[in-house]
Amino acid sequence: MEFGAWHHVRCDLASARQNASAFLNGLLPENDRSQLARQNWGATWAGTGDAYCRLADLNIIKKEYDGATEAWLCALTAFEVARRLVPDDDPRRAHFSAKVEAGLQRIGLSFRHEVESAWIACGDLGEFLACYLPAGTPNSRAPAVICVSNEEEKGATLLGRLLPVVIGRGISLLVISHENTANHARGGSEIVLSHCLDHLSLRPDVDSSRIGIYGDGLSASLATDFAAYDRRIAAAVCDGGIWNRTRSLRSVDWMTSTDDGADRDMVSGLCSRPARLPNCPILVVAGGRGVVSVCEAIKLQTVCMAARIDVDLVMPQLIRGGLGEEIDNFVSSDDCIFRWLEQKLAPTPERVVG
Template sequence: MGIGRQNWAATWTATGDAYCRLADLNINKRVFDMATEAWLCALTAFEVARRLVADDDREGADVSAKVEAGVQRFGLALGHKVESVQITCCDQIEFSAHYLPAGTPNLCAPAVICVSSEEEKGATLLGRLLPVVIRRAMSVLVVSHEDVAHHSRAESKILLSHCLDHLSARPDVDSNRIGVYGDGLSAALATDFAAYDNRIAAAVCDAGIWNWTRTLGSIGWITSTADDSDKDVVSACRSRLARQLSCPMLVVAGGRGVVSVSEAIKLQADCMTLGIDLDLAMPQIIQGAPGGQVDNFVTSDDSIFTWLEKKLTRAAAP
């Protein structure tokens, strides 16, 4: 990691630590709203630092540990209880997930199953999302990628269905308004799950592009000189999995995601022709950041959950 990038990471980590101290001071003064703001600022600062040290395992692990500790302290100190729940599945498979309820216990709110990227734990993703979801009337159940992906494709879909079962059984969740969000490679898991379980009301996923791209690489007869009939076949193949989803989809293209902008635009055009509800989101890139480009994850996460909120609100309509 370059010296400039390392210095910036240290600066953002120190900023996060300072906000943690400020939160503790405000808690002691019983100024809880200000303490909440400080905690959320700390978590955002740690996420920036974590991205800057992504190529350094030791420092990345240290920052991730600060995020995990911050999530727990945030809940304990300010009453935003982050529950650790156990998801028990077939064949005695059991794993932990983090649940953040929305509003009051009497509020029957929408919920989103969030699956972390392949590079991070569920607690790390929750730390990043807390500033985005804390004031929305929406619950989140955050699952680690490794707990789902380290099984067969069929088992992964069943595991996520058990997560949906858990949410559906909760009195504070509206079982008709449950969505799924897959970050990074988990976007492909979210697609498979939404196609498998039609109870999902909205999906932030890859709409099949990841599997499509891998398949395309093994099809020798599809070339840049393909005639119009071949292009029709390509279009049909590209949208095949998307057609299996009965819910609205949001595909995040570019940035750190697994979906290329060009393929996402082609898929959206195919879906528009077929009348499939598919939207695109493209993360803003911060140019001139130390060590290269950095995704503006704050605006990206906000746009994703604004979309989810809109679609899950519509799902409540009779």
């Protein structure tokens, strides 16, 4: 199957995402020649995104707002594919991210509910700006998810990736940047995220008993710590404590220079003991550009099953590039993540709000 910048694109989000997923799955391990081909594909997918933007503008002129929204969502997916096809240090990556942010600003012209700016006040830690996407159910309380971007991206970039996924699921999103939570003293990230949760809990369109958290990249570790710290969290997409445990093991390796029985017992204890895990269902994303390897995730799930802890795994399909970078199929993994969140945050008799 051929993929490229169509001269006459159609407003069909499902087909656009299926094409993006099939394209990512079809990438082959790279050599020097295919490295150039992959970058050319990046330009092709960026051109496809531009074509969708032109279609959205045309639909707005014709006052066909549903079609315009669909075209914008297709454009966001195409730009995200383009971003992932160029190396992290390529200037075009920032250019494609800027296209995503511009799309988010313009989608309000057609979208039923605009992406809102939300100031989160955190007391002595100051305040910061987050993005809030309402679920579109003003007459009922919907579940919500706090989404924290990875360490290399802004919150707006993550929102651009997730917007096409969350549409129609009845879930609100509060999206924040990794830098707003990570650059604090020990315990500061939990305080910041608690203020985010407070902000959502006070909103009349949010069901405070159905709020989850999703940490992308290194933010998966922050999500684990926060869900264990604040028991109001109903579901967490996180690293299951693996990042912190790995750091602890490395510290032990560095501090211990002898191979005595006490050292072996210490390491064995760290490997077998579940981390301080949340008291809620958790989903661990293993492999890809995240912080958790597939092997570590499977070991964690085995330990948690024995301890009757609700842990699920999702393993994105990925391709390793010729320069060592990895591209994961974000389309399929994001769909899996939000299907899981939709299921775990569904209303239950215990969560009915009177």
